[in-house]
Each structure stands twice: as C-alpha cells, then as structure tokens.
Amino acid sequence: MLSLSLKPVTPFTHQTPKSPTSTKCCISERGHCFDIGDTFFRHESATGRDLGVLAAAIYKKSHNALRVLDAMCGCGIRSLRYLAEADADFVMANDANEEYGSVITGNLERAGKGYGENKRWVITHSDANRVLTECYLRRDYFDFIDIDSFGSDSSFLRSALGAVKLDGFLYLTSTDGFSSGGHRPLHSLAAYGAYVRPMPYSNEIGLRMLIGGAVREASVLGYHVVPLFSYYSYHGPVFRVMLRVRRGKHPDNRHYSFISYCSRCGNSYAISWDKLSAIGCSCNANVPGSLIVSGPLWTGPLHSAPFLTEMLNLAEQWGWTGNGTGKQLEKLLNQMMDESDPKLPFGYIKLDEVASRAKVNSPSLGTVLSILHKEGYAASRSHIASNAIKTNCLMADCVRIVRELQQCTASENEKYQQVVEA
C-alpha cells in the first residue's frame, strides 16, 4: 500500500511536444506524465484535481477502502491521480467519447495494468447517467464519485446519489456562470430548483445553487449532504463542491432557504420558508425592485473546517504547500478555513460597494478586516472574490468603518504633512 506521505512534489509543467509533427503533448502534473491527445484538458483545473485527490486520500485513510468512479474522465488524468496519489483500490474511468479510449488507456497504464486478477482500473465509454444507473442496479456502489461535467447539467445528481455509498463523497461541478449570475432564472429553476436573480455575490450563489440542487435530490432519496469544501475558480468559471452523502434528513433545515438582497441598504438576509409571505427588508425600503430574492439555495456552511484542516495537513505532508504553486494551494485552503467560521453568513461584501456607499476611496482590505475583528465582528476574506469580505457586520456599519478610516487617514496624513513642512 502506498504511504500517504510519499507523494510527488513536482509542480505543474507543460512540456513542448516531442516532435514538431506530433499532435500528442506530454503533460506533467504533480510529477505524473500523461498525454492529452485530442481530449478535453485544462491546466487551470489542476487545483480542482488537487483538492479532489486530497479528499479521496483522506477518505481512503479513514475507511481503508477507496473505489472511485470518474464519470467524465477526459484524458484520464484524475483517474491516474486517484490511483497513484490517493491510493485508490479501484477506479472506473468513463468518458462518453470512445475516441478518447487509447489516450485514457495509455495514461492509466502508468499506474499499472488494468487487467488480471488484481486489476485496479477499467475504462468505459457510456453516458455518465447510464454508467451511474447501471452501478446502482448492480448494487456496485462507489466510495467517491467525481463528475466533471459542463454547464448546468444536473441530470447526474439523482443517479450519482444512487451509486454512491452512504458516507461516500460526491464531487460535483457546474460551469454555468450565466445561471449563477441570475441571467436565466427559469434555467436555474429547471436545473437546480432555484430561481436565481442577480446578486452582488453571484459566484458564491453558484456554489450554493449546486449544493442546493444536491440537497433537494438527496432528500428525495431520504439522504442529506454535508459540504466538505466548495471551490470557485474564475477559469470557466468552475463551481466544484465536495459533498459527503449521509442517510436521513438534514439535522438543520435552516440551511436550505431563500436569500434576499436589498439594493437600498446593501444587506442580505436568509428567509425561511415560513416567512415567505412576509418578505421585506429591515430598512423598510419601499422602492420598487430594491429587494431581490433568490432561492431556495444552500445557506449553510460552504466547507467543513475539520476536513479542510485534514486536507491542509496532508498537503503539507506531501510537499504541496510552501513555495511556488504550493503557496497558492496553501492560501486557498487557509482562506476556505477562514470562511468556515460558523458566525459568518452567506455572501460577501465587495469593498468597492462599501466605498461607493461611503463616497470614499476603496480602503485596504487588511485594515478593514482588522477593524472588524477589533469591533467584535466575524470577518474573513473570500476565496471567491479578492476584494471582498465575508462578515456579519451590516452594510451601514461597514460604511461607518470605512468613513472613519478615511477621516483618520486624512488627519494622519495632515499631521504627517505638517511634520514634513516644518
């Protein structure tokens, strides 16, 4: 069995083709060489693959078993990494495109042969829904199912929930930034059961829309899902969520509700189902169109802090943190951990919005964070938006803080100027 601490540390590189006429590229990711041929492959998804592998390795460690279904495997890089890094006992690598077969085979052979008594992998070419449903019908359940899909295709949710083991992990995807941006509410309603309107933190809404869709599908089967981490990447955009599937109803129904944003006061609130008839904002704005309501969406935590701690520890053990590309992964995991503070509500506030309401220049994010903490508010950066904060401080207080900051800075500047002139 591979040791969890013996992992390659090589950063991502893209080597030039071996010959100018060759259409095959030898790519390297985390020390694994593989070909992409004419398959769909994006370097930018490497972080999503890292996160998936870390989660799978933690699962293997705690369950001493790991059967992975990579339902849309492309060239098979994820499958290879689940085998080689997460020490998967078995991987089913599926991609509907039969023409990818030889590339996938070549890549998975790097992890050992896929036949014989102890075969560790198999390749199939079928529609993901068919594969998942056939696994369910055979009672061939998987510990970990990765669905790296395009757009807002949510038709896999039910079949994936049927094929995953209880307590197993589902790694879901949406790349539909249009729906999360609130630009086609009827489409998000059809795909995820959520009527999504434009909100200032739309990329977080994208994650909450995807989790919410899984919550709904899971509840049909008498299950609930627990988000282990949620990851937004602007390349695409890509929304990825890792969910643990549990038996029974969710212990806390509060986390699947509606979200309101008031453009007049800038505050957001969660609206429970029983308060739908009394939707309004505490600022009592009667301005038509000032209150935007989206939902139902997942309003609970985006991540599990203990799970992220395990991921960070493992990343450190594997040499995936520290310098170079490691710095990015470490920063991301730390930011996700900060976002896991249970006192933090959904959404984030863009500093530009605060500054524009306060009619001042945009302040330094670090300074605003430290003032919020000093005043006793929960506050963190958001891994989703670089110039935004997650906080339980209402907009009016954020505005006061940045105004005071500006005044303080102005008078300090004045003092400094006087010293310089004297």
Ligand SMILES: C[S@@+](CC[C@H](N)C(=O)[O-])C[C@H]1O[C@@H](n2cnc3c(N)ncnc32)[C@H](O)[C@@H]1O
């Ligand atoms: C985003 S790419 C996968 C990339 C790959 N997972 C990676 O990390 O490099 C999606 C893949 O899904 C395949 N695909 C699209 N629709 C599918 C379906 N309904 N069932 C199975 N595979 C499908 C495509 O051929 C494509 O290779």
Ligand SMILES: [Zn+2]
């Ligand atoms: Zn309001």
